Structure formats: structure tokens, C-alpha cells
Amino acid sequence: xxxxxxxxxxxxxxxxxxxxxxTDTAKVLGFLDVLGNWTPDLAFVIGAAACVILMTFPFVMxxxxxxxxxxxxxxxxxxxxxxxxxxxxxxxxxxxxYGYFPGSAMSSLLYQDWKTAIFVVAMLIGMALANKVSAx
Amino acid sequence: MVAYITPLIGGVLIGISAFFxxxxxxxxxxxxxxxxxxxxxxxxxxxxxxxxxxxxxxxLLYHTLLDTPYPQASPLQWWHAxxxxxxxxxxxxxxxxxxxxxGVLGIVWFSARYLVAAVIFMSTGIATLYIVRxxxxxx
Numbered sequence: 001x002x003x004x005x006x007x008x009x010x011x012x013x014x015x016x017x018x019x020x021x022x023t024d025t026a027k028v029l030g031f032l033d034v035l036g037n038w039t040p041d042l043a044f045v046i047g048a049a050a051c052v053i054l055m056t057f058p059f060v061m062x063x064x065x066x067x068x069x070x071x072x073x074x075x076x077x078x079x080x081x082x083x084x085x086x087x088x089x090x091x092x093x094x095x096x097x098y099g100y101f102p103g104s105a106m107s108s109l110l111y112q113d114w115k116t117a118i119f120v121v122a123m124l125i126g127m128a129l130a131n132k133v134s135a136x
Numbered sequence: 137m138v139a140y141i142t143p144l145i146g147g148v149l150i151g152i153s154a155f156f157x158x159x160x161x162x163x164x165x166x167x168x169x170x171x172x173x174x175x176x177x178x179x180x181x182x183x184x185x186x187x188x189x190x191x192x193x194x195x196l197l198y199h200t201l202l203d204t205p206y207p208q209a210s211p212l213q214w215w216h217a218x219x220x221x222x223x224x225x226x227x228x229x230x231x232x233x234x235x236x237x238x239g240v241l242g243i244v245w246f247s248a249r250y251l252v253a254a255v256i257f258m259s260t261g262i263a264t265l266y267i268v269r270x271x272x273x274x275x
Contacts, residue, residue: 005160006183010190011197013153013165018195020146024207032258032265044143045150052151060155066162073162080252087231092257094224096264098216102228103167105221106191110199113209119221126225127172134230 002068014107020045023108025099032096083134094126157187167191168228216268227257 021027021041030039065071095101100108100119108116154165161183163170174184199206210217231253268275 002161003182003186005156007186007190009153009157009161009165010187011194012149012156012190013167013187014191014194015198016146016149016153016194017191018146018198019149020143021207022146023195025210025212026208029265029269032261033269034262035266036270041140041143044140045147048144048147049151049154050147052148053154056151056155057158060159063159066158066160068160069162071162072158074164080249084231084249084253085256087227087229088253088256089227089260090223091227091231091253092260092262093264094220094222094227095257096220096261097223097268098212098220099210100220100224101167102171102224103191106167106171106188107195108207110192110195111206111209115210115212115214115217118214119217122218122221123168123225123228124172124175126222126227127168127229128225129222130226130229134232 005068013103016045016049017104017107022104023111025108028101028104029096029099087130168225172229 017023022045027039027041030037031042033039060066061072098119100116102123105116105119105123109120157163157165170184170187174181174188178184198204
């Protein structure tokens with residue numbers, strides 16, 4: 001049952017990305033083009049998602065545990081350090097270079113553009129490299 | 137406003153997905169983290185792979201059922217994709233879990249950590265695009 005829910009969550013997430021145009025690199029890059037031809041779509045996506053989360057999360061967090069797992073696994077790191085700042089800076093450069101974030105890149109694999117596959121493989125290599133760096 | 141109906145609907149779907157994943161599995165929908173967990177063969181992994189399968193099938197459902205065309209392929213070069221992906225993957229892991237979707241959560245929880253991350257990646261994103269598109273076109 002957990003697996004069915006996970007598949008369903010992926011489906012809804014991926015459909016949401018496609019409906020909102022976030023699998024279109026032109027639209028996402030357009031959001032960053034504040035000094036050129038700005039397309040605000042991403043702001044509406046974030047706004048709508050934030051509203052749903054704002055309305056539903058307090059209800060979820062009142063529970064002691066999730067419905068199908070033993071406990072909530074939430075990010076615990078709270079502090080702001082050099083790794084966060086550097087990581088966020090690199091993430092933004094990668095975003096501005098091609099116009100995907102991890103979710104939209106995965107969903108866009110559907111479109112069978114080989115450059116998307118290159119992006120995803122490179123992203124995984126980047127994650128593996130960062131793991132090595134943080135481990136040392 | 138009509139032009140922004142689809143971004144709003146898409147955002148609602150993304151929010152609902154995040155709510156379900158937290159409510160049922162107790163997980164935050166951070167795609168970078170889920171994909172990494174899937175390929176690095178962590179225990180109890182089936183749900184991650186199925187989430188990723190869903191990520192690809194969701195757009196298929198949308199484009200098929202509503203008969204909408206796929207977006208145009210990116211005109212950028214393969215090395216934009218390679219370097220962009222590499223930096224994004226490295227950045228996500230180095231920052232130990234902030235993502236675009238967690239950026240949304242950061243707004244909701246007023247978490248300074250996520251807000252700082254969001255401001256920084258927005259800034260470098262805008263700067264990078266400005267350089268590549270306007271300052272040195274053809275880079």
C-alpha cells in the first residue's frame with residue numbers, strides 16, 4: 001500500500017509539473033530572466049503549492065506518526081553554514097544554465113530528449129561527488 | 137489571469153502530492169533526495185523507485201488525456217545540460233537537502249535555512265542566466 005501511495009504521489013507531482021509548464025525549460029529560464037522577457041509562471045506554481053501546504057501541514061503535524069510509517073522523517077538540519085550557502089549558490093548556477101530542477105528533469109525524461117538524460121546523469125554524478133567531499 | 141490558471145493548477149497538484157507523501161509515508165517530497173536514495177540502493181527502496189516512475193508517468197497522463205503537445209526541446213547545448221546537472225546535483229547534496237520543493241516548505245515554515253538557500257539560488261540563477269543569455273550570448 002505504501003508503494004501504491006508513493007507511485008500516486010509521483011504521478012500527481014509529475015502531472016503538476018507538466019500542467020504548470022515547469023517541464024518546459026524555456027518557461028523556467030524565463031522566470032530567471034528578470035531583466036529580459038520575464039515569465040512569472042513559476043511564482044504562481046510556488047504560491048499555489050505553498051497555499052495547499054499551509055492549509056494541510058498543520059493538520060498532518062498534529063498527528064504522532066504518519067498513517068503508513070512509524071514516524072515522520074523531516075529534515076533536521078537547522079543551521080546556516082558555508083556548505084548550505086555554497087550548495088545553494090551552485091544549485092542556482094546549474095538552474096540558470098539549463099532550466100531544470102531535479103523534479104522537472106526527472107519528469108522531462110518522458111520527452112526523450114537525450115540532453116535531459118545527460119542532465120540527470122550529470123546530476124547523479126554531482127551528488128556522488130558531493131557525498132565524497134562531505135565524507136572527507 | 138487566465139494565462140496563470142495552469143501554473144496555479146499545477147502548483148495545487150504539487151502541494152497535494154507533498155501533503156499525501158507526508159501524511160501517509162511521513163516523507164518530504166524532495167525529488168533530489170528521493171532519486172539519490174533510489175539509485176544509491178538504500179533499504180526500503182521500492183517506494184522511491186515507484187515515486188520516480190510516477191514522476192515520469194504523470195506528465196504522460198497529462199499530455200495524453202488532455203491531448204497537449206510536449207514542450208519544445210531545449211535549444212541549449214549538451215554541455216549546458218552536463219554542467220548544469222553536475223552543479224545542481226553537487227549543490228543539492230552539499231547543502232544537505234534543500235530543494236526547490238523544500239523551498240516551498242521553507243516559505244511555509246518560515247525556516248531561515250530554506251529562505252537563505254532560496255534567496256541565494258535565485259540570485260545565482262538570475263545572474264547565470266543574465267550572463268549566458270544577455271552578456272555573452274552564445275556561451
